[in-house]
Amino acid sequence: MGIVIAAAVLAVGIVIAALFITRRSGGAIPLVTAGAGAAAVHAVSDAAPPDLELAERRAELARLEERALSKEQAIEAKLGDLARREQALADRERNIEHDRELFQAAKREHLMELERIAGLTQSQARQALLREVEDQARHDVARRLRQIDEETKRDADRRVRNILSAVMQRIAAGHATETTVAVVQLASDDLKGRIIGREGRNIRALENLTGVDFIIDDTPSAVVLSSFDGVRREIARLTLEKLLLDGRIHPARIEEMYYQAKSEIENHIIEAGEKAWGGH
Numbered sequence: 001m002g003i004v005i006a007a008a009v010l011a012v013g014i015v016i017a018a019l020f021i022t023r024r025s026g027g028a029i030p031l032v033t034a035g036a037g038a039a040a041v042h043a044v045s046d047a048a049p050p051d052l053e054l055a056e057r058r059a060e061l062a063r064l065e066e067r068a069l070s071k072e073q074a075i076e077a078k079l080g081d082l083a084r085r086e087q088a089l090a091d092r093e094r095n096i097e098h099d100r101e102l103f104q105a106a107k108r109e110h111l112m113e114l115e116r117i118a119g120l121t122q123s124q125a126r127q128a129l130l131r132e133v134e135d136q137a138r139h140d141v142a143r144r145l146r147q148i149d150e151e152t153k154r155d156a157d158r159r160v161r162n163i164l165s166a167v168m169q170r171i172a173a174g175h176a177t178e179t180t181v182a183v184v185q186l187a188s189d190d191l192k193g194r195i196i197g198r199e200g201r202n203i204r205a206l207e208n209l210t211g212v213d214f215i216i217d218d219t220p221s222a223v224v225l226s227s228f229d230g231v232r233r234e235i236a237r238l239t240l241e242k243l244l245l246d247g248r249i250h251p252a253r254i255e256e257m258y259y260q261a262k263s264e265i266e267n268h269i270i271e272a273g274e275k276a277w278g279g280h
Contacts, residue, residue, distance in 0.1 A: 182225040182237045186244070192216050194249050195223060195240070205251040209258045210236035231269070235261050 111122060186192065196203045196216060203214050211232050215224035223240065227233040238261035243249050246257070 180226060180228050180233075182233050184223045184225065184237055184240050184244075186221045186223060189221055191244065192223070195243075197249065197251075201251060202249055202254060205254045206236065206239070206258075209255060210239060212236035214240075231265060235265050238265065 194202070195206075195214070203216070206212075206214055211229070212225050212227040214236070215226055217224070225233055225236050225240070227236070235258070239254070239258045242257040242261060243254060246253065
């Protein structure tokens with residue numbers, strides 16, 4: 001058994017030596033060495049318990065060494081990648097700085113060319129630009145003032161219309177009565193029935209022909225004619241007065257008297273217009 005233990009110890013020593021040499025040289029661990037370590041662990045499986053524990057610890061150290069070496073290699077690879085990226089960024093920064101210098105040079109050349117073409121220095125061009133901006137600002141201010149003035153006038157007109165509307169509503173009732181209503185006096189209230197006619201045929205004929213409302217109510221001895229059209233209202237008034245004078249009130253007579261009254265009113269309008277034109 002002593003020979004077996006010695007052989008196991010020797011195998012473990014060989015594995016550790018191989019790991020140490022590989023670690024110092026930066027190379028990978030040969031598969032044969034890892035296999036030898038496994039064989040050593042297997043070889044000591046029949047060894048005495050103290051020697052077996054020692055062999056297991058040495059095998060564990062070998063595995064840890066392999067894991068640490070793998071991590072170190074990964075870190076070195078990442079460091080190399082970072083170094084390459086840093087170099088690429090530095091190159092890009094140098095390119096950007098070079099392009100910036102080229103842009104500044106081109107800008108200076110462009111300004112010089114503009115000054116040569118315009119015959120103005122940069123200061124003179126700046127003054128001209130400021131004057132143009134001031135003129136534009138004055139124009140904008142004047143336009144804004146006109147806009148404010150127009151808005152003020154519109155607001156004032158709206159307020160005036162509202163005031164006039166309120167005033168007209170207060171005083172319109174009396175004026176409307178005077179300008180939209182005519183009253184025809186009757187000799188007696190018995191004439192109201194004749195004006196209305198059988199089943200209202202006479203008053204319907206009057207209203208259809210004249211376009212005026214004939215209001216026959218409790219007002220004693222009077223018929224009210226209502227219409228916004230003053231000419232129609234006057235024709236209706238004259239028609240009714242002719243019918244009352246004639247005494248015959250029926251649809252045919254109503255139509256005849258209507259056209260007579262209409263002709264008289266139209267002739268009167270023409271005469272009044274000619275007089276007004278002649279006097280002018």
